[in-house]
Amino acid sequence: MASITLKVNDRSHAVDVEPRTLLVDLLREQLRLTGTHVGCDTSQCGACTVWVDGRAIKSCTMLAVEADGAAVTTIEGLAPEGHPHPMQAAFHDCHGLQCGYCTPGMVMSATDLLRQNPNPTEDEVRHGLEGNLCRCTGYHNIVRAVLQAAEVMRAAQGPGAAEVGGAR
Amino acid sequence: MNSEGMGASVARKEDRRFLIGKGRYTDDLQLPGQTTAVFLRSPHAHAAIRSIDATAARKAPGVLAVLTGEDVAADGLGGIPCGWQITNKDGSKMVEPPHPALALGKARHAGDPVVMVVAQTKAQAKDAAQLVEIDYEPLPAVAHLPAAVASGAPRVWDEAAGNVCFDWHIGDSAATEAEFGKAARVVSIDLVNNRIAPNAIEPRAANGFYDYALDHYTLYTTSQNPHLIRLLLGAFSLKVPEHKLRIVAPDVGGGFGSKIFHYAEELLVLWASKRVGFPVKWTSERSEAFLSDAHGRDHVTHADLALDADGRFRGLRVRTLANMGAYLSSFAPAIPTYLSATLLSGPYVIPAIYSEVKGIFTNTVPVDAVRGAGRPETTYLLERLADKAARELGIDRVEIRRKNLIQVDQFPYQTPVALQYDIGDYQATLDMALQAIDLDHFAERKAESEKRGKLRGFGISTYIEACGIAPSALVGALGARAGLYEAATVRVHPTGSVTVFTGTHSHGQGHETTFAQLVSEQLGVPFDSIEVVHGDTDRIPFGMGTYGSRSAAVGGSAIVKAMDKIVDKGKKIAAHLLEASVADIEFSDGKFRVAGTDREKSFGEVAFAAYVPHNYPIDTVEPGLEDSAFYDPKNFTFPAGCHCVEVEVDPETGVVQVVDVAIADDVGVIINPMIVDGQAHGGLAQGIGQALYEECVYDDSGQLLSGSFMSYCMPRAADLPMFRVGNHVTACTHNPVGIKGVGEVGAIGVPPAVINAVLDALAPLGVTHIDMPATPEKVWRAIQAAQGGAA
Numbered sequence: 017m018a019s020i021t022l023k024v025n026d027r028s029h030a031v032d033v034e035p036r037t038l039l040v041d042l043l044r045e046q047l048r049l050t051g052t053h054v055g056c057d058t059s060q061c062g063a064c065t066v067w068v069d070g071r072a073i074k075s076c077t078m079l080a081v082e083a084d085g086a087a088v089t090t091i092e093g094l095a096p097e098g099h100p101h102p103m104q105a106a107f108h109d110c111h112g113l114q115c116g117y118c119t120p121g122m123v124m125s126a127t128d129l130l131r132q133n134p135n136p137t138e139d140e141v142r143h144g145l146e147g148n149l150c151r152c153t154g155y156h157n158i159v160r161a162v163l164q165a166a167e168v169m170r171a172a173q174g175p176g177a178a179e180v181g182g183a184r
Numbered sequence: 185m186n187s188e189g190m191g192a193s194v195a196r197k198e199d200r201r202f203l204i205g206k207g208r209y210t211d212d213l214q215l216p217g218q219t220t221a222v223f224l225r226s227p228h229a230h231a232a233i234r235s236i237d238a239t240a241a242r243k244a245p246g247v248l249a250v251l252t253g254e255d256v257a258a259d260g261l262g263g264i265p266c267g268w269q270i271t272n273k274d275g276s277k278m279v280e281p282p283h284p285a286l287a288l289g290k291a292r293h294a295g296d297p298v299v300m301v302v303a304q305t306k307a308q309a310k311d312a313a314q315l316v317e318i319d320y321e322p323l324p325a326v327a328h329l330p331a332a333v334a335s336g337a338p339r340v341w342d343e344a345a346g347n348v349c350f351d352w353h354i355g356d357s358a359a360t361e362a363e364f365g366k367a368a369r370v371v372s373i374d375l376v377n378n379r380i381a382p383n384a385i386e387p388r389a390a391n392g393f394y395d396y397a398l399d400h401y402t403l404y405t406t407s408q409n410p411h412l413i414r415l416l417l418g419a420f421s422l423k424v425p426e427h428k429l430r431i432v433a434p435d436v437g438g439g440f441g442s443k444i445f446h447y448a449e450e451l452l453v454l455w456a457s458k459r460v461g462f463p464v465k466w467t468s469e470r471s472e473a474f475l476s477d478a479h480g481r482d483h484v485t486h487a488d489l490a491l492d493a494d495g496r497f498r499g500l501r502v503r504t505l506a507n508m509g510a511y512l513s514s515f516a517p518a519i520p521t522y523l524s525a526t527l528l529s530g531p532y533v534i535p536a537i538y539s540e541v542k543g544i545f546t547n548t549v550p551v552d553a554v555r556g557a558g559r560p561e562t563t564y565l566l567e568r569l570a571d572k573a574a575r576e577l578g579i580d581r582v583e584i585r586r587k588n589l590i591q592v593d594q595f596p597y598q599t600p601v602a603l604q605y606d607i608g609d610y611q612a613t614l615d616m617a618l619q620a621i622d623l624d625h626f627a628e629r630k631a632e633s634e635k636r637g638k639l640r641g642f643g644i645s646t647y648i649e650a651c652g653i654a655p656s657a658l659v660g661a662l663g664a665r666a667g668l669y670e671a672a673t674v675r676v677h678p679t680g681s682v683t684v685f686t687g688t689h690s691h692g693q694g695h696e697t698t699f700a701q702l703v704s705e706q707l708g709v710p711f712d713s714i715e716v717v718h719g720d721t722d723r724i725p726f727g728m729g730t731y732g733s734r735s736a737a738v739g740g741s742a743i744v745k746a747m748d749k750i751v752d753k754g755k756k757i758a759a760h761l762l763e764a765s766v767a768d769i770e771f772s773d774g775k776f777r778v779a780g781t782d783r784e785k786s787f788g789e790v791a792f793a794a795y796v797p798h799n800y801p802i803d804t805v806e807p808g809l810e811d812s813a814f815y816d817p818k819n820f821t822f823p824a825g826c827h828c829v830e831v832e833v834d835p836e837t838g839v840v841q842v843v844d845v846a847i848a849d850d851v852g853v854i855i856n857p858m859i860v861d862g863q864a865h866g867g868l869a870q871g872i873g874q875a876l877y878e879e880c881v882y883d884d885s886g887q888l889l890s891g892s893f894m895s896y897c898m899p900r901a902a903d904l905p906m907f908r909v910g911n912h913v914t915a916c917t918h919n920p921v922g923i924k925g926v927g928e929v930g931a932i933g934v935p936p937a938v939i940n941a942v943l944d945a946l947a948p949l950g951v952t953h954i955d956m957p958a959t960p961e962k963v964w965r966a967i968q969a970a971q972g973g974a975a
Contacts, residue, residue, distance in 0.1 A: 034307065051210035055388070055437075056473055056893045057469045057892070058470065058471075058892045107358060108195055108200070115384070116207045117207070117437025117438060120202075139902075145900070145901040151440065151898070153866055153869075154899075155644065155901040156862075157381075
């Protein structure tokens with residue numbers, strides 16, 4: 017067993033894990049944050065995407081011990097209850113989710129995409145989401161949602177605008 | 185129109201929990217004392233199991249049980265049943281081999297479960313599994329259809345000579361031969377419909393709990409139809425009566441058919457829970473899913489089309505081999521027969537049709553329904569044939585379709601292959617799609633693509649499908665072992681809010697929203713005051729689940745029938761309260777009104793009176809306001825439409841990019857256009873996936889080569905364009921709302937349109953045929969072969 021400390025959604029945790037424990041298993045099984053999903057075993061589907069120190073990573077590809085000292089944000093910590101992040105609001109408005117299983121990973125990837133490129137074209141959104149598989153939506157409404165969220169977030173960050181989606 | 189009722193694009197109720205990470209999927213659930221199961225699966229496609237030594241595994245830390253097929257047999261568990269029996273041409277029944285939950289004596293496909301290990305944690309179970317020694321004697325195996333029917337082929341089952349499960353036919357052979365005898369032209373085609381994996385992003389999972397205190401079993405499972413699983417567990421596999429079984433299908437992360445079927449793991453976790461005294465959970469890994477979730481399609485077909493000199497279809501003759509895999513999955517034999525060959529008339533007038541279908545066993549994962557289930561195979565055949573006929577007869581591809589489509593005044597239309605289509609307007613959807621794709625200016629776009637070194641192609645498909653399964657008596661006569669009605673309970677609460685209990689199951693389709701819209705429309709209750717409950721056999725009286733685009737057409741109709749009963753009762757209560765005759769009470773917009781007056785009682789007032797019956801017709805009307813209904817459909821529904829696709833092919837690399845998709849569907853009356861469009865989008869993505877990317881590739885020894893998301897290619901966001909979806913509505917004539925169904929249209933209509941577009945793009949290079957998936961390598965080789973190069 018290895019002892020590690022990490023922050024998850026702004027809360028500190030000191031946990032003992034087997035060295036082989038994946039970050040996603042720590043989140044889901046020990047910390048019971050089941051919003052982060054597992055859809056494959058080859059780092060292809062992106063359902064397990066979370067932020068580690070502000071960047072989107074696939075938590076099935078990282079050992080829990082590698083997250084020692086890190087700050088992790090999962091879908092549960094993206095926005096305070098009752099105040100959805102503009103990306104969550106846009107997915108709802110645009111019908112960007114059906115079964116909901118890829119959704120947390122998709123939202124965590126899409127928010128990181130906008131951090132890197134706040135004003136993406138449709139093509140840039142499509143390429144930016146290439147690490148996330150969705151089997152329900154054909155991506156059509158996911159792409160619309162990301163473009164809508166980008167617009168809302170740019171508008172909010174304009175001169176004199178109130179801050180939204182304060183998680184970062 | 186009620187802004188939250190029929191026809192409104194209301195945003196979904198279910199979104200909130202999914203967007204904040206609070207969905208409740210089967211694997212999310214940890215029961216007190218939870219233990220974990222893993223399975224050892226056969227690495228061989230076909231092997232005798234000589235011995236299993238689990239001595240070391242049983243002693244490993246945390247291990248509670250190591251179980252084999254012999255343990256299953258000793259405890260008297262039944263096998264996994266097949267839900268549909270096919271009658272052969274000669275009147276005999278199909279070969280129906282046993283399907284033990286854990287392989288007994290022989291393993292018959294790579295992935296066949298052989299040993300179950302239960303331990304306190306998943307890591308302990310996995311560690312212990314590595315200590316189990318299984319001595320296999322590999323046997324000759326067969327994976328592919330042509331090899332399986334070749335003389336001297338290895339037999340999957342001793343009782344199935346030539347590996348034939350069934351040899352079935354439909355249609356009038358003599359009438360069809362007569363049409364071929366006088367045909368001006370005959371066009372023939374050989375096609376492979378590629379084997380695909382459903383790949384819902386949520387892997388299957390099952391968590392079983394036996395309660396010793398109550399002698400009662402609870403199963404949480406990733407199922408599209410929990411009541412059907414209860415029925416099969418109760419009657420066949422676990423053999424425990426239904427009142428001792430509760431099946432819960434909580435949030436389910438996509439199904440696409442693969443979660444219809446009763447799988448061995450569902451039985452085994454319940455059985456193991458009783459043996460170890462703790463809840464037992466199994467969650468599939470993706471590589472395991474490829475080897476244990478039923479696959480789809482896998483047909484090899486030869487077809488001949490007889491035409492007259494004007495290009496009118498006169499006769500169709502089809503021979504199909506359909507891969508069943510190693511065991512018969514729940515609905516497997518029905519897919520290539522009653523869900524496929526009965527659609528061979530398509531949207532066309534074809535006076536005579538005859539089709540023969542052989543179901544063939546192979547040493548592969550069982551094959552069953554995947555989104556579309558039989559109808560994509562038939563649509564692909566007809567639409568490839570239509571294009572080939574147009575080319576060979578020198579007729580325009582749109583014209584040959586227009587000339588042969590069933591006309592509006594021909595409905596109801598009886599096909600030569602059993603089905604009677606109630607209504608449609610196929611010319612309208614054809615015109616609508618052509619206008620959307622702007623075919624008139626295709627030549628300009630083609631020239632523009634050419635400047636960039638790309639070959640542009642246009643492809644079209646006009647399709648029909650049969651949904652809303654199904655009239656129980658009809659499917660019973662055809663071999664189904666269950667009824668296919670749907671059930672609903674509508675509970676009106678004292679303050680007028682409503683809970684709907686539906687036997688259908690939503691795993692992405694948005695029933696919590698659309699069914700609430702149905703209720704809001706009919707009862708005038710606010711959308712936010714309605715909750716839809718699904719997926720729990722202890723809460724919902726009965727149900728047959730969700731597949732075949734049936735939920736709105738059949739499940740929605742059951743809800744409407746239950747609401748009719750509520751309104752009837754409400755009229756009696758209102759008549760009493762308003763001191764009027766029942767015959768004079770009208771109900772609309774949530775108000776019971778004495779006809780021709782302004783005297784009225786709201787729906788909420790009537791509900792309150794029903795539960796607080798102080799002033800109430802208590803002698804003739806019971807208190808309470810709740811009713812149930814079972815709805816058995818009168819016919820199938822027949823969604824139809826036209827799908828148009830443009831592709832660009834890079835002749836240097838063979839890469840195909842879909843650049844435009846414009847479709848026009850007639851899915852009947854629409855409850856929520858936003859959700860209907862979303863269903864079409866998802867189906868299109870899977871249809872394009874089948875056409876260009878997806879294939880379960882087996883080698884000759886029966887090893888699955890494309891067994892992970894790294895080797896099985898599915899469309900990603902950058903592979904697809906925005907989709908343009910149009911609807912032209914003709915209301916279904918035989919259900920109360922006029923709904924036909926939308927879940928599968930994309931997967932059915934678009935694959936041939938994509939391939940027809942690829943062949944159109946490649947026509948100048950002399951390429952006339954390609955099989956799905958049209959991968960870059962396959963396209964490149966086809967170009968090289970046509971150009972006389974070394975392919």
